[in-house]
Amino acid sequence: xxxxxxxxxxxxxxxxxxxxxxxxxxxxxxxxxxxxxxxxxxxxxxxxxxxxxxxxxxxxxxxxxxxxxxxxxxxxxxxxxxxxxxxxxxxxxxxxxxxxxxxxxxxxxxxxxxxxxxxxxxxxxxxxxxxxxxxxxxxxxxxxxxxxxxxxxxxxxxxxxxxxxxxxxxxxxxxxxxxxxxxxxxxxxxxxxxxxxxxxxxxxxxxxxxxxxxxxxxxxxxxxxxxxxxxxxxxxxxxxxxxxxxxxxxxxxxxxxxxxxxxxxxxxxxxxxxxxxxxxxxxxxxxxxxxxxxxxxxxxxxxxxxxxxxxxxxxxxxxxxxxxxxxxxxxxxxxxxxxxxxxxxxxxxxxxxxxxxxxxxxxxxxxxxxxxxxxxxxxxxxxxxxxxxxxxxxxxxxxxxxxxxxxxxxxxxxxxxxxxxxxxxxxxxxxxxxxxxxxxxxxxxxxxxxxxxxxxxxxxxxxxxxxxxxxxxxxxxxxx
Amino acid sequence: xxxxxxxxxxxxxxxxxxxxxxxxxxxxxxxxxxxxxxxxxxxxxxxxxxxxxxxxxxxxxxxxxxxxxxxxxxxxxxxxxxxxxxxxxxx
Numbered sequence: 127x128x129x130x131x132x133x134x135x136x137x138x139x140x141x142x143x144x145x146x147x148x149x150x151x152x153x154x155x156x157x158x159x160x161x162x163x164x165x166x167x168x169x170x171x172x173x174x175x176x177x178x179x180x181x182x183x184x185x186x187x188x189x190x191x192x193x194x195x196x197x198x199x200x201x202x203x204x205x206x207x208x209x210x211x212x213x214x215x216x217x218x219x220x221x222x223x224x225x226x227x228x229x230x231x232x233x234x235x236x237x238x239x240x241x242x243x244x245x246x247x248x249x250x251x252x253x254x255x256x257x258x259x260x261x262x263x264x265x266x267x268x269x270x271x272x273x274x275x276x277x278x279x280x281x282x283x284x285x286x287x288x289x290x291x292x293x294x295x296x297x298x299x300x301x302x303x304x305x306x307x308x309x310x311x312x313x314x315x316x317x318x319x320x321x322x323x324x325x326x327x328x329x330x331x332x333x334x335x336x337x338x339x340x341x342x343x344x345x346x347x348x349x350x351x352x353x354x355x356x357x358x359x360x361x362x363x364x365x366x367x368x369x370x371x372x373x374x375x376x377x378x379x380x381x382x383x384x385x386x387x388x389x390x391x392x393x394x395x396x397x398x399x400x401x402x403x404x405x406x407x408x409x410x411x412x413x414x415x416x417x418x419x420x421x422x423x424x425x426x427x428x429x430x431x432x433x434x435x436x437x438x439x440x441x442x443x444x445x446x447x448x449x450x451x452x453x454x455x456x457x458x459x460x461x462x463x464x465x466x467x468x469x470x471x472x473x474x475x476x477x478x479x480x481x482x483x484x485x486x487x488x489x490x491x492x493x494x495x496x497x498x499x500x501x502x503x504x505x506x507x508x509x510x511x512x513x514x515x516x517x518x519x520x521x522x523x524x525x526x527x528x529x530x531x532x533x534x535x536x537x538x539x540x541x542x543x544x545x546x547x548x549x550x551x552x553x554x555x556x557x558x559x560x561x562x563x564x565x566x567x568x569x570x571x572x573x574x575x576x577x578x579x580x581x582x583x584x585x586x587x588x589x590x591x592x593x594x595x596x597x598x599x600x601x602x603x604x605x606x
Numbered sequence: 607x608x609x610x611x612x613x614x615x616x617x618x619x620x621x622x623x624x625x626x627x628x629x630x631x632x633x634x635x636x637x638x639x640x641x642x643x644x645x646x647x648x649x650x651x652x653x654x655x656x657x658x659x660x661x662x663x664x665x666x667x668x669x670x671x672x673x674x675x676x677x678x679x680x681x682x683x684x685x686x687x688x689x690x691x692x693x694x695x696x697x
Contacts, residue, residue, distance in 0.1 A: 265612040275608050284613055293611045321615040330613045361673025412613040595671045 131191035133208065136163025137224050138201040140183065140194050143174035145240035148198050151215050152177075154230040161226055169197065169243045189244035190257040196239040200224070214239035251296040261309055262295060262326055279334075284412050286404070286432055290334035301329040304339030305346065306606065313346055314353035316414035317360035318421040323349065327413055328405075334412075335405035335433075340383050341398055344461060345405040347604045348373055348435075351463040352406055356598040362465050362590060363416040368428040369590040372466040372506070373403050373435035374574055376449035379459035379604060380437035387439035389578025392469050392508065392585060403435030430468035436576060443575035444518035445509065445527065451572065452601035459604040464506055464572075465597035469585040474513070477582075480520040483513060484527065487584065488534030491565060494588045498542045498552040500563050504570040504589035504599065510577035513584045524573055535565035567592065572599065628690065632661035637688035639676070640668040653692060662690075 137158055141148035152175045158164045159178035168174050169189055172182040183189055192201070196213035202223050203209065212219040215237040220229050244253060267282075269275045275292045279285055291297065302309055302325070309326035316323045325346065332345045352359045352371055362369055375385055386396035394400065410416040418427065440447035440456075449460040472490045477483035487507065495503045509517075517527050539560035544552040557563065565571075570592060577583070590596050628634060636657050638650045654664045667684055669676045684691055 262611065265616050267610045267612050269608040269610060271607060275610065279610075292608065293613060294608060295611060298611050316615075319615060319617065321617055323615070326611075327613065327615075330611050334613060355674075358673055360675060361671075365673065408613070413615050415615070591673060596673050 131187050132206055133188070133192065133201065133203045134163070134165050135203050135205065136165060138165045138167065138203055140167045140169065140189055140192075140197055140199045140201075140242070141174070141180070142169040142197050142240070142243060143171040145197050147215050147237045147239050148174075150233060150237060151198055151230065154215075154220065154233070157229055158224055158226060162224055186244045186249070186253060187257060189242055190253050194242040195245050197242050198239055199242070251300045254299045255296045258299065260295060260299075262298060263310065263324070264298075264326060264330060266295075283417070284334070284408075286407060286411065288432070290408065291336050293330045293333045297333045298326070298329050301333050301337065301339050301342055302326070304342030305329075307346070314350050316349070316353055316410060317416065318363060319413075319415035321413065321415075323409065323413055328409060331409035331412065332401070332405040335408050336397065336401040337405050338383070338397070338401075341402050341405075343604050343606050344375065344379075344383070344398075344402050347461050347602060348402065348406045348463065349409055351461065351600045351602055352410070354600055357463055357465070357600045358597045359410060359414075359416075360421075362597060363410065363422050365590060366423050366425045367467075367590055368424055368426050368431075369465050369467055370428065370431040370434060371403070371406060372430070372464040372587055373406070374448050374462040374464065374506070375402070375435065375437045375459075376440050376447050376454070376461070377459035377604070378441075378457055381441065385437035387437035387442075387576045391436045391439075391576040391578075392434075399436050400433050403433030406435075407431065407433060428468045430466075434466075434468065438574040439511075439576050442511070444514055445524040445573060445575055448506070448572055448574040449601055451524065452599070454601055454603055459606075460601055461604060462599055462601040464504070464587065464599045465590040466506065466587040467589075469508065469587050472507075472584045472586055473582070475582040478516060480517050480522050480527075481530070483516050484530035485534050488531050488565075490586060491531065491535060491571070492537075494565070494586065496551055498546065498549060500537070500542060500553070500565050501567045501570070502591060503566075504572065504592045505566065506572045506574055506587040506589070506599075508577065508585040508587065509573055509575045510581055510583045510585070511575070511579055512582045514575055527573065528571055532564060532566070532571065535571075536562040537565075539563050631657065631690065633663075634689045635663045635665055635687060637665050637667055637684045637691040639684065639691060639693040640666065641672040641693065642669050643672045650692075 155178055166180045167183040167188050168180040169183055199213050201208050201211040210223050212223055217235050221227055269278055276289055279290055307325045311325045312322045313328055328346055328349055332342055351357055383398050385398040416422050438447055448462050450456055454460040474486045477486050494505050539557040542553045543555055543558040640646045640650055657664050
């Protein structure tokens with residue numbers, strides 16, 4: 127608060143004409159004006175009320191500085207300090223606060239107030255910038271009057287090829303309301319340029335991606351995970367394979383922010399799913415410097431590199447959740463990042479017995495990356511509800527499903543070595559002597575559960591080079 | 607007028623001059639960095655033969671994995687032990 131927003135001693139009342147309760151209490155204000163040092167501030171119409179004369183707060187500076195949430199608000203000020211306040215019309219409270227009795231004898235004893243303009247959702251973002259005192263450090267880029275801001279962002283290379291939301295200070299400040307962290311906090315060191323990224327810069331990416339403030343803790347967690355050595359975002363960018371971070375979100379918070387774990391969960395149409403994934407990609411592009419044709423050397427790339435983020439239906443899953451599989455407590459908001467491709471469909475509309483479905487799924491999984499390449503690539507299977515029911519009806523647990531699928535996935539090394547079957551691709555010769563090789567390393571085949579209620583389908587998300595050589599899936603709780 | 611916040615890292619990379627190319631490799635120590643891609647060793651073995659044939663000393667290095675940048679210690683080791691380095695990518 128500065129000198130221009132200090133309140134004068136006496137009784138201060140903040141009103142607006144648009145509020146019926148404020149209009150109702152005008153006779154009370156007249157009573158108070160006769161016996162107290164009364165100062166009435168008006169938010170919308172400087173001529174309201176005409177008696178007693180109002181002081182204009184149409185720029186809302188006073189209202190903002192004193193956290194006025196409701197009109198009328200009555201404040202008693204003594205020696206420049208607020209001593210007491212009440213909101214709405216409550217005869218007893220007004221009388222107690224002002225020391226004046228028999229206020230508004232013709233009025234009902236109480237009447238609720240209305241919302242203050244200073245907390246109007248349409249105004250609050252601009253007010254925060256105007257009065258909040260910017261703490262943001264990012265360089266300002268001014269858009270000339272004749273310049274189109276959308277085109278400017280394309281020209282500067284700030285987009286993934288789709289339009290982005292212009293990151294104005296008002297939008298970024300509003301985004302930062304989604305976290306308790308201070309804007310200057312360092313979140314991670316972002317590859318490939320290896321620069322420390324602040325909460326503020328992550329918020330800028332989140333705005334551009336189209337996120338709402340409540341998504342920000344999820345975006346911050348995604349950035350933290352992507353930049354770990356285990357996840358290895360640098361390698362994921364630089365590789366020629368069509369892979370990128372696949373984000374699987376878990377916990378009740380996914381429902382609180384409106385994520386989709388049901389029909390079309392892996393597709394378009396849900397703001398939270400799409401924009402959380404996109405925010406990470408935009409950050410890596412714009413802040414980390416990871417752009418296609420530069421450090422991003424993908425041969426084909428994939429539409430999943432724009433955004434691939436969804437929620438698992440852990441509230442409905444008969445097989446638990448991926449997050450819990452990775453050691454997170456149940457019902458904790460968490461996020462798994464997996465270095466993977468776009469999903470491959472798996473159709474089996476006839477298996478009604480779990481044995482058949484497990485064997486069938488294994489046939490599909492043999493083809494991950496190449497049927498003759500084993501143990502080098504992890505995979506997430508997104509079990510659809512109708513497939514999940516086949517396993518659940520038979521009482522198969524997650525462990526049982528993995529075990530039964532795995533039983534169909536071992537093959538002799540002689541079938542997998544280079545040249546076997548007339549195909550040059552395969553394992554080095556030395557593996558030819560091994561009797562049985564699994565398709566996946568221990569823990570390399572993971573299950574999650576999502577999708578709509580109709581369709582005997584699941585989805586296969588094939589991974590990139592796994593382990594110390596490439597990327598490990600990383601699961602962490604979301605920090606609010 | 608609209609004002610946007612810069613989404614980039616706002617860094618100003620330092621431009622460094624490259625070292626002058628040596629007129630001859632004779633007597634110089636040449637580091638061969640294998641990034642650990644399959645068959646990179648085959649390529650580097652042949653390069654080593656050729657370099658040794660023209661009087662260069664060859665030292666071999668390898669990254670733990672091709673998917674991550676070379677560790678700082680490895681880069682330092684190469685910089686202190688060699689005058690020239692060849693980094694190979696093979697597939």
